Amino acid sequence: GENVEQHPSTLSVQEGDSAVIKCTYSDSASNYFPWYKQELGKGPQLIIDIRSNVGEKKDQRIAVTLNKTAKHFSLHITETQPEDSAVYFCAASRGAGTALIFGKGTTLSVSS
Amino acid sequence: GAVVSQHPSRVICKSGTSVKIECRSLDFQATTMFWYRQFPKQSLMLMATSNEGSKATYEQGVEKDKFLINHASLTLSTLTVTSAHPEDSSFYICSATPGTSGGNEQFFGPGTRLTVL
Numbered sequence: 296g297e298n299v300e301q302h303p304s305t306l307s308v309q310e311g312d313s314a315v316i317k318c319t320y321s322d323s324a325s326n327y328f329p330w331y332k333q334e335l336g337k338g339p340q341l342i343i344d345i346r347s348n349v350g351e352k353k354d355q356r357i358a359v360t361l362n363k364t365a366k367h368f369s370l371h372i373t374e375t376q377p378e379d380s381a382v383y384f385c386a387a388s389r390g391a392g393t394a395l396i397f398g399k400g401t402t403l404s405v406s407s
Numbered sequence: 408g409a410v411v412s413q414h415p416s417r418v419i420c421k422s423g424t425s426v427k428i429e430c431r432s433l434d435f436q437a438t439t440m441f442w443y444r445q446f447p448k449q450s451l452m453l454m455a456t457s458n459e460g461s462k463a464t465y466e467q468g469v470e471k472d473k474f475l476i477n478h479a480s481l482t483l484s485t486l487t488v489t490s491a492h493p494e495d496s497s498f499y500i501c502s503a504t505p506g507t508s509g510g511n512e513q514f515f516g517p518g519t520r521l522t523v524l
Contacts, residue, residue: 337517388511388513
């Protein structure tokens, strides 16, 4: 089955710096790669996603890149702010109606 | 974006009792709903996949007789933890997807914190 590895497990940056979180997946049939932000005691919130027919997607300060050949995808957050502090999860699935397999998460701390 | 609700948000129960958690998609029809469990400082672990009108598909190691899932309509799925024990204490989160008609996105509920005494 699918296995998703996520690194780093913790990441501390200064406000205004960029943060990069990387994930690799094992199932070549996976074609959907979302990123979720989870704050303490809350459910995960979808922040950006990418499909396998696209190499990069950007939404304001957040961008995701996908390398299908290498089976890895990354989340990039620019101009980080303290409110970006949370746990971020990458995930992979085979498409509509199929389950997401999550990475272990990255705790991002942005200090002002 | 699509909204998924869960009820209750937290529940405390005695060992041996049963607890029902509801998951509702508020503004879309969910052909598929998923149930996850999350222990402190860990990732989300898929428990089961629930399709409307059919039996749930459970992940390996998840007891289907202990975690009863019902997906009676396109907007409601329920998870019942039967004969709960302290080791069942966890954060239970559901997600819903419009499925093939609406794309791949999964939208998560706010979670239910279960504490079994």
